Amino acid sequence: MAELEKGLADFCDSKYCITCCSCTIGLLLSLMAIDLQPGDEVITSPFSFIAAAEMIALLGAKPVFVDITEDTYNLDVSKIEEKITSATRAIMPVSIFGQPADMDEINTLALKYDLMVIEDAAQSFGALYKEKKSCNLSHIGCTSFYPSKPLGGFGDGGAIFTSDEKLASKLRRLMNHGQTDGTYSHQLIGLNGRMDAMQAAVLNVKLKYYSREIEKRQQVANIYTELLKDSKTIIPPKINSDRTSVFAQYGIRVKNREAILEMMRKKALPYAIHYPRPIYQQQAFKYLEERAANYPLAEQVCQEILCLPMWSGVDKTEQKKLVEFIIGVVERIEHS
Numbered sequence: 001m002a003e004l005e006k007g008l009a010d011f012c013d014s015k016y017c018i019t020c021c022s023c024t025i026g027l028l029l030s031l032m033a034i035d036l037q038p039g040d041e042v043i044t045s046p047f048s049f050i051a052a053a054e055m056i057a058l059l060g061a062k063p064v065f066v067d068i069t070e071d072t073y074n075l076d077v078s079k080i081e082e083k084i085t086s087a088t089r090a091i092m093p094v095s096i097f098g099q100p101a102d103m104d105e106i107n108t109l110a111l112k113y114d115l116m117v118i119e120d121a122a123q124s125f126g127a128l129y130k131e132k133k134s135c136n137l138s139h140i141g142c143t144s145f146y147p148s149k150p151l152g153g154f155g156d157g158g159a160i161f162t163s164d165e166k167l168a169s170k171l172r173r174l175m176n177h178g179q180t181d182g183t184y185s186h187q188l189i190g191l192n193g194r195m196d197a198m199q200a201a202v203l204n205v206k207l208k209y210y211s212r213e214i215e216k217r218q219q220v221a222n223i224y225t226e227l228l229k230d231s232k233t234i235i236p237p238k239i240n241s242d243r244t245s246v247f248a249q250y251g252i253r254v255k256n257r258e259a260i261l262e263m264m265r266k267k268a269l270p271y272a273i274h275y276p277r278p279i280y281q282q283q284a285f286k287y288l289e290e291r292a293a294n295y296p297l298a299e300q301v302c303q304e305i306l307c308l309p310m311w312s313g314v315d316k317t318e319q320k321k322l323v324e325f326i327i328g329v330v331e332r333i334e335h336s
């Protein structure tokens with residue numbers, strides 16, 4: 001485990017890495033480490049997997065959503081400040097689909113209002129933001145090694161990164177029942193969030209090849225983007241010039257998605273919808289009584305997003321067939 005933690009920390013140029021059993025638990029431990037209290041508020045994205053908002057709520061705090069941008073689907077930083085109150089404790093940006101958010105602006109706001117910034121980097125391990133690695137862009141970063149993530153193990157796994165020594169030591173204790181490793185001296189109420197040794201062995205090997213893996217994912221993405229370049233209506237992912245994506249997802253946006261999906265299903269063509277609805281629309285968060293009208297872009301992107309097969313070994317001819325099929329369907333719908 002120590003070898004993997006050192007390898008992961010070095011990969012991110014982060015001082016400390018604490019491996020754990022999943023990103024979800026990493027996010028929970030991070031919120032526990034900053035001493036989040038019931039009634040506190042944490043700002044996060046409504047266009048994501050539920051984990052960040054869920055862990056905030058699990059601790060009795062309130063997830064406060066900010067709408068996303070139209071091009072990268074990350075938090076719209078121009079809308080964060082209006083949501084900061086005296087109860088706000090932290091901002092949890094999600095590096096959605098593998099591309100970091102506007103972290104400089106987020107960190108500047110955090111400094112101004114004395115907030116912690118915890119990056120949900122479950123999808124972005126290895127991505128760059130102004131030459132710096134995702135997971136090392138704020139006070140704390142958490143990532144996932146779930147098999148479908150860019151760096152996947154053979155089962156669940158995660159890691160927490162920080163360069164703050166105090167936070168690192170607290171996170172390590174919280175992860176292992178609040179004790180200083182193996183001493184049965186428990187200073188904090190924690191939990192068992194340990195990574196399985198089998199996952200560590202797998203990840204230790206896979207990490208050695210991960211830079212090449214990222215390049216291959218980016219090549220697959222570039223091929224999709226090239227194939228889509230003449231389409232006037234299909235919107236490919238936009239990656240800002242000062243950062244990179246590791247393409248956890250390659251999500252295009254289309255109008256009339258349901259009609260397209262119906263045709264794709266008929267041909268048994270692969271696709272995925274990340275995400276079918278904003279987090280506040282989930283039954284579990286109905287109690288927040290959020291209004292869709294306050295998040296027009298999260299609503300729109302959830303209606304239009306369509307994710308294409310994405311891993312380092314996607315076959316070029318399959319990509320071409322798939323994109324040509326989608327373009328054909330889109331054109332037929334437009335002319336009917």
Ligand SMILES: *Cc1c(COP(=O)(O)O)cnc(C)c1O
Pocket residue numbers: 021022023024025048049051052094120122123143144145146156157158
């Ligand atoms: C997958 C994912 C998580 C959860 O990761 P686990 O390791 O499965 O707990 C959290 N946030 C985002 C954005 C994810 O995509």
